[in-house]
Amino acid sequence: DTEVTQTPKHLVMGMTNKKSLKCEQHMGHRAMYWYKQKAKKPPELMFVYSYEKLSINESVPSRFSPECPNSSLLNLHLHALQPEDSALYLCASSQDGNGYTFGSGTRLTVV
């Protein structure tokens, strides 16, 4: 299995909702990432889990909360989002910084 699987593919949520994005990989990679991508912009790193240790981009608001239940799974919990948080959310994984593999993304719309 050489894929990173993200669910759901599309999500529409209200500003008072709580939702979660899920990511899974079975390549044995020990680093997993969440990126946010706005239209016609490059991906921006939000969070890194490396050997299940979290590193964060300090500019990411607290309404985004990552969770890494084990080395194959990565979640992104969303709460009280704003319309400007609408974007494509990408999960990626890598082993020792080589060959980053991205998922196909979750298209999030906040209404």
Next chain:
Amino acid sequence: EDQVTQSPEALRLQEGESSSLNCSYTVSGLRGLFWYRQDPGKGPEFLFTLYSAGEEKEKERLKATLTKKESFLHITAPKPEDSATYLCSARVTGGGNKLTFGTGTQLKVEL
């Protein structure tokens, strides 16, 4: 500050018209230069990793090269299916597993 700059922002080619995309980087220490292809609404697809100046890699109509200051993605006799956004990114010394992305080149190949 580590910086990755891509040019041109957009490129329109006729089918069969070869060209090159540029990625220049100013980083504290390069630990890998990555090229990705991204189709609209999808996650980036890994193409190449280059580690040292003089290194070259090829895949079908694509060839990536690396110097001490920049990387080129050469596209030979492109086809319409090569139309996509091409992203360049760098992994740098002291940056852990983080990738610093350029803003991408949007390529359109016409019949």
